[in-house]
Amino acid sequence: QVQLVESGGGLVQAGGSLRLSCAASGSIFSINVMGWYRQAPGKQRDLVATSGSSTKYADSVKGRFTISRDNAKNTVYLQMNNLKPEDTAVYYCYAIINARRYWGQGTQVTVSS
Numbered sequence: 001q002v003q004l005v006e007s008g009g010g011l012v013q014a015g016g017s018l019r020l021s022c023a024a025s026g027s028i029f030s031i032n033v034m035g036w037y038r039q040a041p042g043k044q045r046d047l048v049a050t051s052g053s054s055t056k057y058a059d060s061v062k063g064r065f066t067i068s069r070d071n072a073k074n075t076v077y078l079q080m081n082n083l084k085p086e087d088t089a090v091y092y093c094y095a096i097i098n099a100r101r102y103w104g105q106g107t108q109v110t111v112s113s
Helices: none
Strands: 002-007 010-013 018-026 031-039 045-051 055-057 065-070 075-080 089-097 100-103 107-112
Touching (some): 002 089, 031 065, 045 065, 055 065
Parallel strands (some): 010 107
Antiparallel strands (some): 065 075
16 A cells, blocks of 8 residues: 655745655555645645656746655655745645555645735
8 A cells, every 4th residue: 555644734924934745655666756736725626846757836836836856765845935825725745656646635734924
């Protein structure tokens, strides 16, 4: 079985920073993509950033968020700087592992104004 475990969410003031982590564990033979989505209350789940053959960011986070991976640890990170109230959401890690998509449990990020 494969699991994704997230950490690093919390409450921060506007302009502050947070770093999310997501570690994959279990029977892992290959990881093609790791990334992050987020879902605000009453809204759909949207892509934030991905790291695979290329790195992609949502336009709303470009220049503020940075995705990185530690392949030796099967871990993906999301460094979030200059956070804004509109970044408030549940952040979900996802990964394509062994040709299947997996999701983390989600971690709450709340940005106060």
